[in-house]
Amino acid sequence: MWKSVAWDAINEGKAMKVTRRDLLVWGAGAAAGLLATPVPWKVLDDVSIWSQNWPWIPQPTRGPVEVKQSFCTLCPKACGLRVRMANGWAVGVAGSSTHPISRGALCPLAFAAHQLNWHPQRLRNVRHGSSLSTWAEAQSAFAKASKEGPVVVIDGYSGRAASSVLETFAGKQGGSYRVVATPELRAFTPYEQWTGIPAASLGYDFENARTIVSFGAPLLDGWGTPGRLTRLWAESGAGLSDPQLRLIQIDSSLSRTAARAWQWIEIREGSESALASGLAGALLEQNLVPAHSPVPSMTLAESSAQAGLSVERIRELARLVVAKTPALVVARDDDPAIAALNVLLGSLGNRGGIVPHSEGVKPYVAAESAIGNARAVLIDASVPWEFVPQVEAEIFRFAAWDGGATKADWLLPAPGFLEDLTDLPTAPGCSAQTYGVAPALVKATIEVQSAAQFLCSLDASLPTTAKIIDSRCEDLFRRREGNLYGQQIAAIDKVSSVQSFKEQLWKGAVWAGEASLSKAFACHLKEWPAQTRPVSAETWATQWKPVVMPPLASKLYQESGLREPPRRNA
Amino acid sequence: MSARYGMVIDVDRCTGCGACMMACAAENNVPALPQATARTGLTPLLVRKVSNGNNGETRREAFIPIMCMHCEHDTPCVKVCPQQAVEVDEATGIVMQMAQRCLGCRYCMTACPYHARYFNWWDPAWPPGMEKSLNPGVAVRMRGVVEKCNLCHARLHSAKEKAAVAGKREIDPADYVPACVEACSTNAIHFGDLGDANDPVSKEAHSPQAFRLLARLGTEPKLYYKSNEAWVRALAEPNSPQASEVQRG
CATH class of the missing domain: 3.40.228.10 (Dimethylsulfoxide Reductase, domain 2)
Known part of the structure; x- marks a missing residue:
């Protein structure tokens, strides 16, 4: 029947007309038919795959992976680390099981510490008040201040080679050296x-x-x-x-x-x-x-x-x-x-x-005690951010990260995680003396200086951190006591030479003395x-509060309720 | 190679520090996005806090790490996936999630009795430069797909490569340790081959203190827990009175 109607229409010279209704019917039919084919699923699938390859999706760095032994330098607990490196960057952190005190364990934050160097709050420029400045201006301002009056140097991690530089400077200059101690x-x-x-x-x-x-x-x-x-x-x-x-x-x-x-x-x-x-x-x-x-x-x-x-x-x-x-x-x-x-x-x-x-450890002077007259205060990057000296003086504060409003006339960018050579004396609370060396494993992407480097550049007669570490290693070797915990545990008298001892320490081994239980x-x-x-x-942050948290720490307090969120710095 | 990889988690040893969660996220290039919340975040391993329901000095709390249980039998997520994006690896027993096949329909999330699956809502993003700190052995997490624990499968690949280079067919168990196991500061998470009767983990899984969550479902999870405290073991089944006290950690 339909055939004859169409044939008749053609024969009668009428053109076949596509109506709006035809289009709608065709569209609905096509849509329904498409669902019966794998096309939409394949397209969805492909979009999902493509979205991994958009140019704005970050990709990990490539390069040969190697593992280096070192130490966590975020706080004075000095835990042993195994740092996975690729292309010169730290790409993973794990605890070092050969460390005699930390025994392979780390605090949660340390697992993302290698990301801190790219934290948005990384201090990237020298700041004077609310404006940007330069290292040269900071040095000249500090040199002028130190000539005009006593300088108080404040350290948050005493006993390091860098601490020795700070203390020597304060002594030479007629100022004082103070410590903000951990609880x-x-x-x-x-x-x-x-x-x-x-x-x-x-x-x-x-x-x-x-x-x-x-x-x-x-x-x-x-x-x-x-x-x-x-x-x-x-x-x-x-x-x-x-x-x-x-x-x-x-x-x-x-x-x-x-x-x-x-x-x-x-x-x-x-x-x-x-x-x-x-x-x-x-x-x-x-x-x-x-x-x-x-x-x-x-x-x-x-x-x-x-x-x-x-x-x-x-x-x-x-x-x-x-x-x-x-x-x-x-x-x-x-x-x-x-x-x-x-x-x-x-x-x-x-x-x-x-x-x-x-033995031979000097008592420290607490930073909280009255400072008295000071022309300037120099604060090391190891000092907790919330510490503010109660003194009318020009404040030069070193920091790797900017923790927000603080009273400092000068903010000076310090090396970040594993960007600086440092040594690690015995952690607070340990019953045996330990010593380790953490070399600079990654290069800083910005111009940074530690407080010790800053002072050494002003006063060439100060010993450098590297020299002090060298002499400390020699002193330890001469004592012929304790063990060296590296790839294997070796008594120090089995180590052939001071050079070998130093090399092993610089590769992440840790020296540990015997606990003096009978004294x-x-x-x-x-x-x-x-x-x-x-x-x-x-509270979870009262023991040690980092200036900034690694972004991944939000897994603990934002993407789960395992921990309380950190208190914002005032 | 044929193994049934699994874990025994000693709940009595867990202090809820969260190191396992951080190590898991860092190892697997899981981003931390400012907009993510407890509902929308990506936590392939989540430590939950539970209590015995008492008040005062008799109150006890414990921490239970929850992740994919790698169900061996009638694996719920495998059964519902329309894309065959989930499968139980015959060689290892690991429940694998293939992001490239996943449509993001989230049937598997609904089916998982342990709520151990997460949907990735956003493109991965890090502050500028931070991509240099990512693990080169693992791809960044794709948007629009379901994520879960894969027992750090990239580490298994590395262990296999190492064995192959050495001309060995079997991997050295010391070369394959998931990140959470390595990170645990109290050695509460034990990892091994449950199929090997001589493996210490296999022996531990059969101890009287060991239990599995929702064992009555018959999915044969390969994640065991262990506790000397009866109230903790009672939490394994949701109808117990203590279970009502379970809080999202």
Whole structure:
């Protein structure tokens, strides 16, 4: 029928007309038909593949990959690193299992530390006030200031070769050298006052302790050299009802350490000092420690009221502390009442207690103490960003990253991660002396200078960092003590020459001395220390706050709720 | 080569530090984008916080790393994929995700009982210059596809290459260790061949303290967990009272 109608229409001379309706029908049919073919799926698939190859998609650098041993230089914990390098750039970071202290472990931030050198907040230019300046202008301004009056030099990582340059300069110039100590180092200050042994030469002998009582110190969350205690805790029966190492965490909140500790003792925030006095009273009352110790002025009842624990609970805690010895008390900061508990327990200079690891270490002057008159203040890049000197002076601040508003007249770009040669002295809290050298593994893409280089360029008589490291290596070799941890562990007397020793250190090996467990030192308290300021509650960033976080850290606090977001710098 | 790679995670040892998450992201060139949130971010390994539900001093918390469980039997994501972009590698037991085949339909995300799959919403981006710090052994993550843990497959490739160069057919187990295992500061994550009865990981997987999440589904996950604490083991099944306390970490 349709055939005849069409034929008739043609025969009648009428042209076949395509209507709008025909077009719609054809379009709908084509669309439906296309869905039955692989074309749309293939197109979608191809778009997906093409989108990986757009020119704006970043691609990894190419080149032969090699692995180098080094150390993390972000903070003074000095963890051992294995750095994967490609084409001269660091492309991956992992812990070095041969390091005797960090034992292959790192804090979460270290795994993305190699990305920090390209952080958007990288300080790329010399800044004077709110305008850009040059290195020459900065040098001339500093030279002028140092001629006009004393210069205070502030360091955040004492004991390095660079620290020696800073200290020598301050000494020559008639200024002073100050240190912003980590909480781990500050916690030893009371012992320094009582015994005269410098805080920087003391450490905790965790390896031989059987009970660790932590007053708010985040022992399992980045405290000290992260791998040291976490590995020890894990290997000593974590999760067992009676582990070989009992970790008692005294904390006002269920912190990460409290959550995984053998026991968590919940107290009121800021009552650590009061509880320490109460605990001392309970130890003496129950004759759990020698009776000749000074008695705290605070009664057990007063301590109980302040800490929010019953008197019987404090007595029970005292019994728990001495149930498995040696017992060691770790303070979050420099609270003398908490430190005095170690004196009471006889932990000073004994196995499983607080032991000296080095000789010849000088006591440091805290940067927080009154600075007095100063014409200028020079702040090393290792000083935490939030530290602001309270002094009317011209401030020259070195920093690799700009952490936001700060009081500094001059901001000077410092080398970033693994961009500078540095040595690594013993980390705070270690019971054995260690020494390592981290050479500059990657080249800086901007013009940078460390504070030590800056001073050496002004005063040619100052020894360079490289020279000091060289002489330190020679001194260590001459001592013929300890072991060298590289590809293999070798006693230092098996190392053939000082040259070989130096070469191995420069390739990332670490020298470690023996823990001085037998060097007992006397400490007698005349009276129980007075209660000091309350310590703040634990947060994940209070131990060490980097100026900026690696972008990948957002996986921990933005793309998951595992961690609290970092506090913004004011 | 024939192996059944899997893990045993000792929950009692996990401190929830997040080093495994960072190492995983750095190893696999996973970008950190400012616009990403807990719903839209890319975390092939996610550490979740769980608790026993108590208050005060008796409250206990633990951290459970969650990633692809590499299900051996009736693998849910494999069954629903219209593109055959997911498959269980016969030689290794690894559930592989082929980004080039993936359409981004996200059926697999719906099917995965562990919520261990993530959709990549954006093109990868890093601040200028930071691409020099990327791992050259792994491609950057494609937009519009589903992502998940592949047990650092690039490291397995490297181990195979190394073995081939040495003229060996089998890889040295020390050469193939996923980034999260290497990064764990408490050695809580143990990796090995579950098919080898002599492998320490295989032995650990059969210990009385070992358990698997949602084992009743019968998908035979190759990720085992282990804990001495009964309340942690009880979390393995979602109907337990403690499970209601599970918080997204």
